[in-house]
Amino acid sequence: MTVAPFGSWSSPITSALVLEDSVRLGGLFVDGDAVVWEEARPAEGGRVQIVRRAPDGTLTDLLPAGMSARTAVHEYGGGAWWVRGGVLWFANWADQRLYRLWPGAVPVPITAPPATPRADRWADGDTSVDGTSIVCVRECHGGPGATGVRNEIVRIAADRVGEPEVLVSGPDFVAAPRLSPDGARMAWLQWNHPSMPWDDVELLVRDIATGAQTVVAGGRGESVGEPRWQPDGALSFLSDRTDWWNLYRWLPHTGVEPVVHTGADLGVAAWQLGMSRSATLEDGTVVFARYRDGRDGLAVRTVDGTIRDLDQPFTALSALCAAGNAVVFVGGTPTSAAGIYRLDPATGELTVLRRPPEFGIELGYLSVPEHLTYPTGAGAEAHALFYPPTNPGFTGPDGQLPPVRVQVHGGPTGTGHSSLKTSYQYWTSRGFAVVDVNHRGSTGYGRRYRDALRGAWGVADVEDCMAAVSWLAARGRVDGARLTISGGSAGGYTALAALAHKDTPFAAGTDRYGVADLEAFVRDTHKFESHYLDGLIGPYPQRRDVYVERSPITHIADLTKPVIVLQGSEDAVVPPSQSRLIVDALRGRGVPVAYLLFDGEQHGFRLGANICRALDAELSFYGQVLGFELPAAEGIDPVEVENLGR
CATH class of the missing domain: 2.40.10 (Thrombin, subunit H)
Structure with missing residues (x-):
């Protein structure tokens, strides 16, 4: 076993291997004897292909070159396609029109082109039993900014372009229109600003013949999701009415009754449709x-x-x-x-x-996470997954402890899972420890834990990240002088806020398309999140003072640690202006900073070359600012760190 500084270990888990693991699977449908799913493929420019598996195991890509089954509804998408009787309907990313694909044929659009390209977006559909019509979500962008967007449920012909019939309009958001097996009823979800789908959601059922409507579940203080009709006519759904997202069913003559009650979350935060x-x-x-x-x-x-x-x-x-x-x-x-x-x-x-x-990687290179529960601010507890550095060919010098990379998930209602993430193993196999923090506000620990971040974003999450590394350092598991923090989107904001904290323990950090100025975010972001911060911070502009106080850019004088900033040029959720703001401020103050702007990327990186470059650049950055050499054999191009050594 070779003795070498932590961070400098050679590893077979390269960025190219991480790219192989970046194919995202999802959106399953069982269609007769076939199984159909989606694959998001970075090596193909990030496009989403639909794959059909025949009963004999034959796999067939259904979409022709140049088409991608991805919707821009809510900007985060999801529910971009569905299938019945061998027929596929999908929203195409390039033009956002809805297409029908018969077996062996070519895709044909069944929605008209809008006056402005990509202004009409479609998602989360269900096909009638006779296959002649579709109910789905339509998001219309008819004016500038978030106020010019209208979300509604419509019915359209399944096989030709026609005028949509509006079934539900008025709520700020709608989702999951689902037709009963006999076609007599439609269920759907709806909610209004400032709520998000994990806050206050209503589940309704309409009798299609009479128009009579019933509120089945939900409302203030209850999040409802995943409505699904059963063969006996019952409607199943998830609700967090007892703290946990558990499973219920509803029938008109018996009402709501529990199906699964357990002290665990069945649901997840509905950032995407169709889960x-x-x-x-x-x-x-x-x-x-x-x-x-x-x-x-x-x-x-x-x-x-x-x-x-x-x-x-x-x-x-x-x-x-x-x-x-x-x-x-x-x-x-x-x-x-x-x-x-x-x-x-x-x-x-x-x-x-x-x-x-x-991947052909020996198990000895894979770090298996340990779930941590540790004390944090206000006498509360927080949670994390700890990945120790693991490499069968290397060990650190006697008396040294590993640097740590705190990973902050997005959302901030996301959560860390203890599944294989080669992007984490990239770091642990080189001698870093990784701490995947499930701070207060994360899903998976019940509604009360999720609501613990209400009004406290930029405070509780930062406390939990700092408490995690302090707890680990006190136990001699990580080097308290080489603590780093990395996050994307909401996690990028938390990373910046932690680095700008007057008592920060972090020596450096990574901001992936994070928020630097909360006021600017509220003004510039899209409809889905335009009132999100009302719950996380407070109503704007009434609590403008809090927005200013919790913006990392306000505390730029305290942000003295090196930062690498990674941003997509076409990000509509957190615009590039947020990254430029923090980069320009750090440049002006002489703080070491590296900045990479990736052309053609939206919110999150989907193109293969960019996924690799972002990961390698981050390793190069930490090597320079923490003082370890990268293995020459890996040929990683160094990233330019401005102001280094000043």
């Missing part, structure tokens, strides 16, 4: 994903009401879908990337439908 965390099988068995202590698990509720965990290795689960008396899902483990599987819960038989990528 699915449970599936009801033909025999009435319910298979569901539940998050507990930093990891997902599969569980089952049998028809007699018994709930039991399934003995399966998966720690990250999504896109659950019924396939007869089996369930199909996307699943990953701490040592394997995401794949697609079919599981018979009665027998335990597991079939691989889409193998996860096989």
Whole structure:
């Protein structure tokens, strides 16, 4: 074993290998005997391909070159396609029009081109039983800024361009229109500013013939999601009315009754449309994903009401879908990337439908996370996943401890999962520890924990990040003099706020498209998040003083640590102006700073070359500011760090 400084270890987990793991799987549908899913492929310019698996295992890419099944509804998308009877409907990224694709044919648009390109956006659809019509979400951009956007549910012909019939209009946001098996009812979700879908959401059902409507669940203080009709006419849905997102069902003559009640979250924050965390099988068995202590698990509720965990290795689960008396899902483990599987819960038989990528990496290079619960501000507790440095060929010098990279998720309602992330292993295999912080406000720990960030963004999350590294350093697990913090989007804001804190313990940090000026963010961001900060900070402009006080740019005099800033040029969520603001301020004050602006990227990097460059540039940056050499054999191009050595 070679003794070498932490951070300088050679590793087979390169940025090119991380790129192989960047293919995102999701959006499962079972269509007869076939299984259909989406693959977001960075190597193909980030486009989303739809893949069909025939019963004999044959895989077929359905979309022709130049088309991508991705919607810009809410800017975060999701629910961009659906399938019935072999026919695919999808929103195409380039023009945002809705297309129909018959088997063996070419895609044909079924929505008219808007007056302004990409002004009409479509998502989250459901096809009628007879296949003649579709109900879906339409987002119309008819004017400048967030106030010029209208969200509604419409009905359109499934096979030709026609005039949409508006079914639901008025609420600020609508989602998940779902038709009952007999076509007599439609369920949907709706909410209004300043609420977000994890705050206050209503679930409604309309009798299509009479127009009579029923509020099934939701309202003030209750988040409802994932409505899904069952063969017996019941409507299942998730609700957090008892702190946890658990499963319920509704029938007109019996009302709402619980299906799964457990002290764990079945749901996740609905940043995207079309998510699915449970599936009801033909025999009435319910298979569901539940998050507990930093990891997902599969569980089952049998028809007699018994709930039991399934003995399966998966720690990250999504896109659950019924396939007869089996369930199909996307699943990953701490040592394997995401794949697609079919599981018979009665027998335990597991079939691989889409193998996860096989990187040829020895298990000895993979750091398996440990779930931490530790004390933080105001006498509260916070949570994190700790990945120790791991490399079978290297060890650090005697008496030295590893540097740490705190990872702050987005949202800030996201959450860290203990599934394989080669982007984390890139760091741990080089001698860094990684701490994936699930600060107050994260999902997966119940509504009360999620609501603990209300009015406290920029305070509680920063406290939890600083408390995590202080707790680890006090126990001799990381080097308290070489603490770094990295975050994207909302996590980028937390990283900047932590670096600008007067008592910051961090020696350097990474800002990926984070918010530097909260006032500017409120003015410039898109409709979906235009009132998000009302709950996280306070109503604007009434609490303008708080917005100013909690903006990292306000405390630029205290931000003296080196920062690398990574930004997409076409980001509509956090515009490039936010990154330029912090970079210009650091340049002007002589603080070491590196800045990379990636042309053509939106909110989050999707192009293969940019994913690789961002990761390697960040490693080069930390090597320069923390003082370790990168392995020459890896050929990593150094990033320019301005003001270094001043």
